[in-house]
Amino acid sequence: MIIAVDGPAASGKGTIARALARHYHLPHLDTGLLYRAVAATVLREELDPEREADAVASCGFDDLLLADEYLRTDEVGKVASIVSAHPLVRAALLQRQKRFALQPGGAILDGRDIGTVIAPDADAKLFIKATPTIRAQRRHAELKKAGLSVSIDKVLADIRARDERDSKRAAAPLVAAPDAAVLDTSFLSIDSAVQKAIQLVERLRAAKAGRL
Numbered sequence: 001m002i003i004a005v006d007g008p009a010a011s012g013k014g015t016i017a018r019a020l021a022r023h024y025h026l027p028h029l030d031t032g033l034l035y036r037a038v039a040a041t042v043l044r045e046e047l048d049p050e051r052e053a054d055a056v057a058s059c060g061f062d063d064l065l066l067a068d069e070y071l072r073t074d075e076v077g078k079v080a081s082i083v084s085a086h087p088l089v090r091a092a093l094l095q096r097q098k099r100f101a102l103q104p105g106g107a108i109l110d111g112r113d114i115g116t117v118i119a120p121d122a123d124a125k126l127f128i129k130a131t132p133t134i135r136a137q138r139r140h141a142e143l144k145k146a147g148l149s150v151s152i153d154k155v156l157a158d159i160r161a162r163d164e165r166d167s168k169r170a171a172a173p174l175v176a177a178p179d180a181a182v183l184d185t186s187f188l189s190i191d192s193a194v195q196k197a198i199q200l201v202e203r204l205r206a207a208k209a210g211r212l
């Protein structure tokens, strides 16, 4: 079974995708980390994220970088959203994600374009959302816990800017697939959001199996 989980920053998609991976015993890929690794490489090499050639030159990162806590920072998230708008960067990361999705036994991937581009034939597609204010509160608490000091106003402004850039770009914009189930986690606890996600996956896969 392939499960696609998409949504904007701090909507809870990673939390839900990890819980679904445990529930269904499936491997999980956080695709945002790939774009964050490109961004971290651009920053380290002091390249220009707006220049497609600079961003593409940063796509051959070492996988060890994916575990680096620096990737979780707001600065890297912002630059990830700049480099991810370049079609050649998306092309450079495409096959790796498709291979992961199509591995025997299935997989769960979370990101922005999983249901639309990476796994358009996924058995279940979820689009996770929450209000910008609630997402900013969650991300702020997360950054604070990690010892990073940043004001909630800045986190909210960054989230809004990232939403705008990710939704308006021409290449694989952030948008719910027409056959995705939308889950608003704004007023749900993590446990309730995960339970709802499992119910939705069961409903979607049953509906898909019925159609075949």
Ligand SMILES: Nc1ncnc2c1ncn2[C@@H]1O[C@H](COP(=O)(O)OP(=O)(O)O)[C@@H](O)[C@H]1O
Residues within 6 Å of the ligand: 007, 008, 009, 010, 011, 012, 013, 014, 015, 016, 138, 139, 141, 142, 185, 188, 189, 190, 191, 193
């Ligand atoms: N339903 C929820 N209620 C409260 N906090 C949540 C909820 N879902 C996720 N979180 C918290 O919000 C933060 C961002 O969640 P995460 O799953 O990493 O979001 P995303 O992957 O969409 O960026 C994490 O600290 C996570 O524990």
Ligand SMILES: Nc1ccn([C@@H]2O[C@H](COP(=O)(O)OP(=O)(O)O)[C@@H](O)[C@H]2O)c(=O)n1
Residues within 6 Å of the ligand: 007, 008, 009, 010, 011, 014, 031, 032, 033, 035, 036, 077, 080, 081, 082, 084, 085, 110, 111, 112, 113, 114, 162, 166
């Ligand atoms: N499948 C994906 C995943 C992430 N991204 C980009 O990478 C950035 C960082 O993604 P992320 O999932 O790590 O960010 P959060 O939602 O965790 O804040 C996003 O803002 C997108 O611009 C993308 O374009 N496509």
